[in-house]
Amino acid sequence: MTEKNESQKILVLLSSPRKKGNSTTLANEIIRGAESEGANVETVRLHGMDISPCQACYACQKKDSKGCAIDDEMQTIYPKLLEYNTWVIASPVYWFTMSAQTKLFMDRCFAFPTYAKKSLETAFVDKRVAIAMSYADTDAFNSGCVNALHTFQDAFNFVGAQIVGMVYGSADAPGEIKSNTELMARAETLGKKLAGS
Ligand SMILES: Cc1cc2nc3c(=O)[nH]c(=O)nc-3n(C[C@H](O)[C@H](O)[C@H](O)COP(=O)(O)O)c2cc1C
Numbered sequence: 001m002t003e004k005n006e007s008q009k010i011l012v013l014l015s016s017p018r019k020k021g022n023s024t025t026l027a028n029e030i031i032r033g034a035e036s037e038g039a040n041v042e043t044v045r046l047h048g049m050d051i052s053p054c055q056a057c058y059a060c061q062k063k064d065s066k067g068c069a070i071d072d073e074m075q076t077i078y079p080k081l082l083e084y085n086t087w088v089i090a091s092p093v094y095w096f097t098m099s100a101q102t103k104l105f106m107d108r109c110f111a112f113p114t115y116a117k118k119s120l121e122t123a124f125v126d127k128r129v130a131i132a133m134s135y136a137d138t139d140a141f142n143s144g145c146v147n148a149l150h151t152f153q154d155a156f157n158f159v160g161a162q163i164v165g166m167v168y169g170s171a172d173a174p175g176e177i178k179s180n181t182e183l184m185a186r187a188e189t190l191g192k193k194l195a196g197s
Contacts, residue, residue: 008039008195011084013077015046015091015101022134022177026167026187027090030132033191044080046101049073053104060111068111077105078115086128086164086194089152093135096144098151106155124159130190133168134177140168165190 012031016023031041050073059069068074081087091102098106113123131152135143145168156163167187171177178184 008034008037008086009084010034010039010041010086010088010194011080012041012043012088013046013090013102013105014043015089015099015105017047017101018092018174019045021092021174022169022171023090023092023132025175025177026132026134026169026183027088029184029187030088030130030167030191030194033188033193034195035191036188037192037195039191039195042080042084044077046105051077051101051104051108054107054110060114065111065114067114068108070108074105074108078112081109081112082115085126086130088130088132088194090132091148093133093137093143093145093148096147098133098148102148106151120159122160124156124161127156127161128164128194129156129161130164130194131166131168132187133166134171135168136170136172138170143170164194 012027014024014027034041052070052072057069059065060067089102091098113120116123133145133148135145137143140146149166153163167183167190169177169180169183
């Protein structure tokens with residue numbers, strides 16, 4: 001294990017309500033790859049957490065802001081977003097885009113620069129992001145997965161974060177995605193890449 005890999009820390013944000021669901025299964029394969037290279041991984045399950053929608057009060061954008069004005073469990077995630085420079089976001093496709101749980105998290109990231117004591121232009125530039133998604137329909141286009149992938153690309157490109165990779169595939173019943181061995185192998189490889197190898 002190299003020194004570089006020992007220092008590699010990865011935050012995984014799971015949004016499916018299904019603990020053994022497909023997006024989580026893909027994320028677990030990313031984790032497996034990353035841990036095999038010595039990464040330290042912390043997982044957060046967004047589903048079930050008390051995370052309210054952004055209320056557009058702009059308190060987080062004011063000079064000398066102390067952060068997001070909403071006192072809910074997103075406050076426990078902001079310090080982790082600061083601590084970890086590599087984020088894995090796992091989401092099922094719901095209604096042709098990312099899940100609502102994921103979108104709530106994304107909207108609340110509007111306040112992240114305040115916690116980083118930086119601007120929107122600079123707060124995310126050190127961040128590396130990987131995406132894992134699953135859908136029931138035949139492919140990324142029919143399922144609407146592309147809409148979510150484009151949103152992630154646009155959002156993270158806008159704030160200067162790097163998308164290291166995206167893995168996504170078709171499966172419906174929980175864990176069914178395991179049978180897509182080629183996709184699982186790509187998820188593992190992505191994990192290794194995140195860990196720096
Ligand atoms: C509310 C809801 C909406 C869904 N919308 C879509 C959709 O628009 N397109 C699609 O292909 N699958 C859709 N699905 C199927 C899920 O994306 C699919 O089962 C996925 O693998 C679930 O991931 P998970 O196991 O990580 O929760 C939907 C499922 C639910 C529960």
